[in-house]
Amino acid sequence: MERLRLNPRAKEFVPPGKGYPRSWQSLPVHNKDLPHAPAPGSFGNFQDPLKRQSRPRKKAALQKQFGGNVRRTIYICDVDQQVTEASLADVFKDSGKIVDCRVCGDPNSAMRFAFIEFADEESVQRAIRFNGTMLGKYPVRVMPSKTAIVPVNTSFLPRTQEELERCARTVYIANIDKKVDREDVRVFFQTMCGPVTKIRLLSDYNHVSSIAFVEFASFKSARSALDCSGALLGLLPIRVTPSKAPVRDEY
Structure with a gap:
């Protein structure tokens, strides 16, 4: 009696709501040819292990290079177009020693954003108290930054x-x-x-x-x-x- 051969790509073997990666579409259809096939239910979460490892390494490298800078940096949004980097730094100078100040965005836009890096982390908490302060025509929003200011060449x-x-x-x-x-x-x-x-x-x-x-x-x-x-x-x-x-x- 001939042995029954099953097709793992058949609909009945794929859990409802799940798909399988395109890379598996070209694989042989017999179970014996798929020794490393993922377990049922894992098709929809399939990831390339090399890609999965590369992101943490890249994130760790950036964290090592700029991690300390991020914790000393605030992000300011809704910056009026008339506000300059000098005037912005003057507002936050009492929070602590300022290392760098950058205003970004289209100069013709009514709403721009900025970053200020301090010499220590404690200054960030003091600077956040300025959240809602009127600066120009609009109240600015101040919060801890998620990115560091890249040093200027x-x-x-x-x-x-x-x-x-x-x-x-x-x-x-x-x-x-x-x-x-x-x-x-x-x-x-x-x-x-x-x-x-x-x-x-x-x-x-x-x-x-x-x-x-x-x-x-x-x-x-x-x-x-x-x-x-x-x-x-x-x-x-x-x-x-x-x-x-x-x-x-x-x-």
Whole structure:
């Protein structure tokens, strides 16, 4: 009598509401060919063991590198567009020694967010008491941060008074359509804002859009360029913010 061979992929062997991974669809159908098949009921929770191990290692590495910084950092949201990093730091200076302060988001947006890192963890608890404080037109929300402020590469910052002045005439543009070239960027900003002296356009395979640094001939033109945030350059709306670094390379 021929031995009955069962198909583990049959519906009656899969618990209701569960599926099985696509990688198993190409496996042989006989039980004898599946010595490492997962137990019934575990198909829907199947995970690659290599992927399952990689995440904790990556998280542990980040925790080791920035873990202490996170516990000393607060996150502030609903930051008015008129609030600068200097004025924000001035509000929280009595909470403790401030190591770094960053305001993020579109400068033309009514609501931005910020991070402040203190020298010690106790300062965070004192800073949280400012939750709900009116700052500009809106009350800010203050809470412990879940991420650390990534240190700035000081080699990109202005080194001389001349570079500091050029930095004030420079803007940073993000979310640029990759079909847009350097000349397109120049024509766009010269038409909208004024004469452009330098441009640095950067792109790579890991990002779906490009970034650029544009230096203008006058500070007034750089201020006007901030109003271009949200305008279409190619097929994407660009984001324009003041630059913290001058354009050093000649283009």
